[in-house]
Amino acid sequence: xxxxxxxxxxxxxxxxxxxxxxxxxxxxxxxxxxxxxxxxxxxxxxxxxxxxxxxxxxxxxxxxxxxxxxxxxxxxxxxxxxxxxxxxxxxxxxxxxxxxxxxxxxxxxxxxxxxxxxxxxxxxxxxxxxxxxx
Amino acid sequence: xxxxxxxxxxxxxxxxxxxxxxxxxxxxxxxxxxxxxxxxxxxxxxxxxxxxxxxxxxxxxxxxxxxxxxxxxxxxxxxxxxxxxxxxxxxxxxxxxxxxxxxxxxxxxxxxxxxxxxxxxxxxxxxxxxxxxxxxxxxxxxxxxxxxxxxxxxxxxxxxxxxxxxxxxxxxxxxxxxxxxxxxxxxxxxxxxxxxxxxxxxxxxxxxxxxxxxxxxxxxxxxxxxxxxxxxxxxxxxxxxxxxxxxxxxxxxxxxxxxxxxxxxxxxxxxxxxxxxxxxxxxxxxxxxxxxxxxxxxxxxxxxxxxxxxxxxxxxxxxxxxxxxxxxxxxxxxxxxxxxxxxxxxxxxxxxxxxxxxxxxxxxxxxxxxxxxxxxxxxxxxxxx
Numbered sequence: 346x347x348x349x350x351x352x353x354x355x356x357x358x359x360x361x362x363x364x365x366x367x368x369x370x371x372x373x374x375x376x377x378x379x380x381x382x383x384x385x386x387x388x389x390x391x392x393x394x395x396x397x398x399x400x401x402x403x404x405x406x407x408x409x410x411x412x413x414x415x416x417x418x419x420x421x422x423x424x425x426x427x428x429x430x431x432x433x434x435x436x437x438x439x440x441x442x443x444x445x446x447x448x449x450x451x452x453x454x455x456x457x458x459x460x461x462x463x464x465x466x467x468x469x470x471x472x473x474x475x476x477x478x479x
Numbered sequence: 480x481x482x483x484x485x486x487x488x489x490x491x492x493x494x495x496x497x498x499x500x501x502x503x504x505x506x507x508x509x510x511x512x513x514x515x516x517x518x519x520x521x522x523x524x525x526x527x528x529x530x531x532x533x534x535x536x537x538x539x540x541x542x543x544x545x546x547x548x549x550x551x552x553x554x555x556x557x558x559x560x561x562x563x564x565x566x567x568x569x570x571x572x573x574x575x576x577x578x579x580x581x582x583x584x585x586x587x588x589x590x591x592x593x594x595x596x597x598x599x600x601x602x603x604x605x606x607x608x609x610x611x612x613x614x615x616x617x618x619x620x621x622x623x624x625x626x627x628x629x630x631x632x633x634x635x636x637x638x639x640x641x642x643x644x645x646x647x648x649x650x651x652x653x654x655x656x657x658x659x660x661x662x663x664x665x666x667x668x669x670x671x672x673x674x675x676x677x678x679x680x681x682x683x684x685x686x687x688x689x690x691x692x693x694x695x696x697x698x699x700x701x702x703x704x705x706x707x708x709x710x711x712x713x714x715x716x717x718x719x720x721x722x723x724x725x726x727x728x729x730x731x732x733x734x735x736x737x738x739x740x741x742x743x744x745x746x747x748x749x750x751x752x753x754x755x756x757x758x759x760x761x762x763x764x765x766x767x768x769x770x771x772x773x774x775x776x777x778x779x780x781x782x783x784x785x786x787x788x789x790x791x792x793x794x795x796x797x798x799x800x801x802x803x804x805x806x807x808x809x810x811x812x813x814x815x816x817x818x819x820x821x822x823x824x825x826x827x828x829x830x831x832x833x834x835x836x837x838x839x840x841x842x843x844x845x846x847x848x849x850x851x852x853x854x855x856x857x858x859x860x861x862x863x864x
Contacts, residue, residue, distance in 0.1 A: 348788075353792065356785075356788065356789075356792075357792060359858060362857070362858050363857075364860075373860075378808065379782075379808035380782075380808065380825060381782070382860060382861070384860050399858075400858060400859065400860035401858050401859065401860070402780065402781075402782065402858075402859040402860060402861050403782055403785070404782050404784035404785050404788070405784060405785045405788035405789070408785060408855070408858055411858075
């Protein structure tokens with residue numbers, strides 16, 4: 346499998362890995378086919394992502410895309426994050442092989458879920474948002 | 480340690496330098512077609528027949544009992560379809576953990592009207608010979624069970640299965656691709672009628688293999704054409720490949736025994752080192768009845784592919800137990816048949832050692848693998864929360 350240098354770099358040196366205490370939003374996504382799971386924690390200040398952390402179980406590309414996903418989310422407005430696409434995530438690791446596109450799907454899905462969770466909490470709701478790819 | 484450590488010898492091996500040297504003339508001046516009557520043909524024929532003798536000597540069989548094929552897959556196809564077609568209909572017994580070359584050939588025959596029993600294995604990957612006995616039917620035409628599984632290395636009790644087959648007069652095929660040249664194979668003692676064995680797993684070239692067919696075994700050819708291989712396998716012989724195969728076997732005869740002892744010790748040191756340094760790791764396959772160089776591990780809470788990629792980046796080649804296709808990870812069917820729980824099976828990694836591996840290689844892997852597993856686990860929500 347040929348992976349980009351950017352992907353390999355994110356896999357070797359993941360950015361923003363770990364969990365966050367008292368986040369403003371949490372979201373996760375699982376990919377049923379392979380059991381890959383990505384979870385993102387957001388700290389939001391003035392409607393923008395001020396800090397972001399990830400925890401991921403999955404193959405190398407999913408771990409790398411999670412790391413790249415945190416860089417994409419950093420500083421971005423929550424409303425922007427709500428519409429983050431798989432293509433944005435795939436581009437952030439300089440592309441993914443066709444057989445590994447699920448990495449971008451699970452990461453984009455989890456980041457959108459975290460943004461939705463932030464919005465729901467602000468509107469009085471509580472609890473982690475989750476979505477699922479089947 | 481040359482900076483790269485190859486631990487995937489069950490997949491393929493580096494051709495032995497003596498084998499390369501033996502093959503070279505057959506790409507050059509000895510290029511003839513062994514079926515030709517002239518001198519060029521006779522030179523090529525001689526190369527093929529010397530190889531046949533080397534292999535017959537190694538397996539203690541007669542030279543007219545070996546057919547050269549293009550690979551282990553073809554040998555399995557020829558054995559199973561050849562016996563089945565000679566009978567026309569009936570029942571076949573095999574196991575759930577056979578190589579796809581056997582499983583899919585059996586499935587094909589099911590489509591042709593044959594009945595097939597796929598026997599389960601126990602937690603160590605062993606077929607129970609009593610299950611074979613219970614599965615027998617009056618119309619059973621073939622028993623086909625592998626000698627050792629490529630993923631976990633468990634060595635089957637082929638002698639006990641062969642005894643049952645012989646008692647009932649049923650042909651017994653053994654896929655010996657993973658054991659040939661690594662552990663002794665006693666064709667008569669094990670009661671084997673057909674044995675598939677391959678070249679590139681034992682430091683020979685790819686694209687060549689053999690099928691042992693015991694004299695008197697009723698079968699038909701499945702590839703039709705010329706009169707090659709005593710009309711059992713049509714097609715011009717892969718002369719350089721066959722010459723290399725013969726040489727590789729001659730080298731195995733010399734090296735096999737000592738290497739088996741050395742690789743078993745090396746493999747055990749690998750396991751002892753990993754199990755002492757990494758929590759939540761399990762060994763798959765039989766603890767002792769196992770191929771000398773085979774070590775199949777499951778790391779809980781990590782996905783095999785991330786380990787394979789992480790090790791690859793450190794110059795270490797191993798293989799993943801689960802295969803990912805378009806986001807669908809299939810846990811290994813072998814581990815599933817052995818009852819390995821899914822959350823473990825997803826993290827299976829296979830390391831298979833060979834003649835070039837040294838103590839320094841294992842030291843290096845023991846240095847890089849534990850922190851890699853720890854790092855990947857530290858990213859995983861399953862392991863953290």
